[in-house]
Amino acid sequence: MDSIITYLLIYNQYRIKIIYQLIGFIAQHIPLKQMQFDDSNSPKYQKFKVDKLPIIKRFEQVDYKLLLAYYKHKYNKIIKPVQRRNGKTISHKIVCPKCGATHEYIYDNNGSKGQYQCKVYGTAFQESNFVTKPLVFKCPYCGSTLTERKERKHFKVHKCTNNKCSYYLANLIKNFPNKTLKFIADGYSAYPLAKQQFELEEDKIFNLTQVIGLTNDDPVSTEFRWVKQVVERLNRTFKSSYRVTCGYGSDDGALYGFSLWTAYYNFLRPHPYNYWKPLNELKEFEFAENMPAKWQILISLGQQTILQMQESDAS
Numbered sequence: 001m002d003s004i005i006t007y008l009l010i011y012n013q014y015r016i017k018i019i020y021q022l023i024g025f026i027a028q029h030i031p032l033k034q035m036q037f038d039d040s041n042s043p044k045y046q047k048f049k050v051d052k053l054p055i056i057k058r059f060e061q062v063d064y065k066l067l068l069a070y071y072k073h074k075y076n077k078i079i080k081p082v083q084r085r086n087g088k089t090i091s092h093k094i095v096c097p098k099c100g101a102t103h104e105y106i107y108d109n110n111g112s113k114g115q116y117q118c119k120v121y122g123t124a125f126q127e128s129n130f131v132t133k134p135l136v137f138k139c140p141y142c143g144s145t146l147t148e149r150k151e152r153k154h155f156k157v158h159k160c161t162n163n164k165c166s167y168y169l170a171n172l173i174k175n176f177p178n179k180t181l182k183f184i185a186d187g188y189s190a191y192p193l194a195k196q197q198f199e200l201e202e203d204k205i206f207n208l209t210q211v212i213g214l215t216n217d218d219p220v221s222t223e224f225r226w227v228k229q230v231v232e233r234l235n236r237t238f239k240s241s242y243r244v245t246c247g248y249g250s251d252d253g254a255l256y257g258f259s260l261w262t263a264y265y266n267f268l269r270p271h272p273y274n275y276w277k278p279l280n281e282l283k284e285f286e287f288a289e290n291m292p293a294k295w296q297i298l299i300s301l302g303q304q305t306i307l308q309m310q311e312s313d314a315s
Helices: 001-029 032-036 062-074 167-173 190-202 219-242 252-266 291-314
Strands: 055-058 107-110 115-118 122-127 135-138 149-150 156-159 182-185 207-210
Touching: 182 190, 182 219, 190 207, 207 219, 219 252, 252 291
Parallel strands: 182 207
Antiparallel strands: 055 135, 107 115, 115 122, 149 156
16 A cells, blocks of 8 residues: 555656646747737637538439420420520530530520520530539539639638629628728719718718719729719619609609619619620529519519518517
8 A cells, every 4th residue: 555655656746847847848938928818819710610511413414305395294385495596506516414405405695605504404504614523512602603712631622703692792791891892983972971971870981982074084083984884874774764654653652663673673684794694693583484474583582581581580
């Protein structure tokens, strides 16, 4: 028994000696002033975070003939070949990599710039880059394909490059006080006053740049005039739609009318400078063949959003 106690005392002295050596090493090589600060809440220690898991799409080839028969059986509708305009044709070699649809069912998706879209399955592809990857990662927020940006030893880093992604826009809003938003306007004096009032009420600061005149006589006009012209095109388009209404009978009517027009302008109206496509394309419109069907889908999506907002407010 005495030998065990003697052994434990010797071992305890050995541990104390090691602790003293460690304290001496810390005092010699680590500045003691650093211990006065609590770095546990520093942003540098919060960079690592776990993102929402991506949507994994597996490439599975199907037969377009079976899809044509399925559409006819379920919807009693026949998918007709694409009607070409202005004498444009597509090479017989172009087929859909997903379902094998022949060139008769292939759209020239971006004006002879190399991208095609299958009318049967809806797949967008390029002649030199078929969508035959065994696995494709989709953004869980907007559904866009994730792009591989970095490769580490044990994993790869993918990123969503869609500038209209809801996650990306939400992060922009978080950085709003850092003047990430730029507002481009003409020389009307009401804009600086509105900016000042917004900053007072919302406590958020943004940059206001005013483009003066009709010609580029200064560096600011040269850089930002194109943005002003985009806004002016929107105003002219709205004016042409508003003029035929002969005005609104109430404030609610004006609000409803403008809200519907905004939805049409952003999601339904084809724009020439966007290759005759809407500014925001929705995957829900994939099989909507006419404008009334697209309006029904858009109104349904709006109702779902309102219900989600009401539920979140109630909780």
